[in-house]
Amino acid sequence: MGRHLPTSGGLRKTLALAAEQGCETLQVFVSNPQGWAEPVPRADAEAFAGGMEELGISPGVAHAKYLINLASPREDLRENSVRALAAELVAAGGLGLDLVVVHAGSHGGEGEKKGLDRLVEGLERARELAGDSGRAAEAVVENSVGAGTQLCSTFEALGEVSRRAGARVCVDTAHAFVAGYDLAIPGGPGYVAAELRAALGEAVALLHLNDAKNESGSHRDGHRKVGEGMIPEDSWKELFAALPGVPLVMETPYETPEADAEEVRRVKELAGGLRKTVDEG
Ligand SMILES: [Zn+2]
Numbered sequence: 208m209g210r211h212l213p214t215s216g217g218l219r220k221t222l223a224l225a226a227e228q229g230c231e232t233l234q235v236f237v238s239n240p241q242g243w244a245e246p247v248p249r250a251d252a253e254a255f256a257g258g259m260e261e262l263g264i265s266p267g268v269a270h271a272k273y274l275i276n277l278a279s280p281r282e283d284l285r286e287n288s289v290r291a292l293a294a295e296l297v298a299a300g301g302l303g304l305d306l307v308v309v310h311a312g313s314h315g316g317e318g319e320k321k322g323l324d325r326l327v328e329g330l331e332r333a334r335e336l337a338g339d340s341g342r343a344a345e346a347v348v349e350n351s352v353g354a355g356t357q358l359c360s361t362f363e364a365l366g367e368v369s370r371r372a373g374a375r376v377c378v379d380t381a382h383a384f385v386a387g388y389d390l391a392i393p394g395g396p397g398y399v400a401a402e403l404r405a406a407l408g409e410a411v412a413l414l415h416l417n418d419a420k421n422e423s424g425s426h427r428d429g430h431r432k433v434g435e436g437m438i439p440e441d442s443w444k445e446l447f448a449a450l451p452g453v454p455l456v457m458e459t460p461y462e463t464p465e466a467d468a469e470e471v472r473r474v475k476e477l478a479g480g481l482r483k484t485v486d487e488g
């Protein structure tokens with residue numbers, strides 16, 4: 208259990224926050240997620256990798272740029288996306304991070320089939336490009352809310368990409384909920400977990416643990432803190448029980464470090480087991 212953390216104060220600060228909050232996993236950006244500028248090599252990369260190991264943080268995760276759309280109908284955007292993802296895989300690997308979460312993207316009106324073909328091809332090309340560097344992180348594909356022409360709002364579509372590209376996936380619980388996987392109804396979490404296992408088997412690398420701002424089926428994104436959105440606390444307990452051992456990363460808004468630490472603690476409690484308590488950290 209961990210959360211997305213800022214890197215703005217330097218990576219040493221990021222590690223300090225992770226320790227303070229009792230994080231067992233963490234997620235960061237390795238470049239500006241809103242721009243195409245590639246990640247810059249960091250002098251503190253080795254220290255960060257060592258620090259994560261010391262704290263027992265695993266997996267370490269990077270979230271790829273939001274601009275990346277491997278499925279775009281525009282060739283120039285696909286090229287930029289492949290190059291950007293490859294650069295992030297290399298940069299994340301250099302920081303000792305294990306996974307890079309990339310959005311499934313949008314087919315842009317050319318249909319789901321063509322979009323999925325392009326996504327699979329883009330993943331393969333990005334990995335190939337990054338592979339030459341010898342130390343790349345693993346690309347995992349995130350489910351969408353299914354707005355407009357977005358791909359992979361269903362576990363079936365995510366499963367198809369996973370099988371064809373040989374890639375594991377990240378399932379965002381808020382995205383799944385608004386895409387129609389209703390975790391709020393009685394029996395919902397068990398059913399959704401079973402659907403997930405049926406479509407993806409062991410290919411679920413990670414959950415993005417976010418509560419949803421909007422109703423199930425609304426296809427409208429928006430994260431809330433766990434327990435403060437549409438999904439009741441009992442549902443979370445049921446979901447965690449049905450998916451034992453799957454790493455969790457929260458992407459809820461930052462508050463004070465104390466409030467963020469409390470949120471991590473509360474979710475660990477809901478998950479019914481603490482691998483590492485804040486006191487030990
Ligand atoms: Zn995401």
Ligand SMILES: [Zn+2]
Nearest residue numbers: 349379415458
């Ligand atoms: Zn997410």
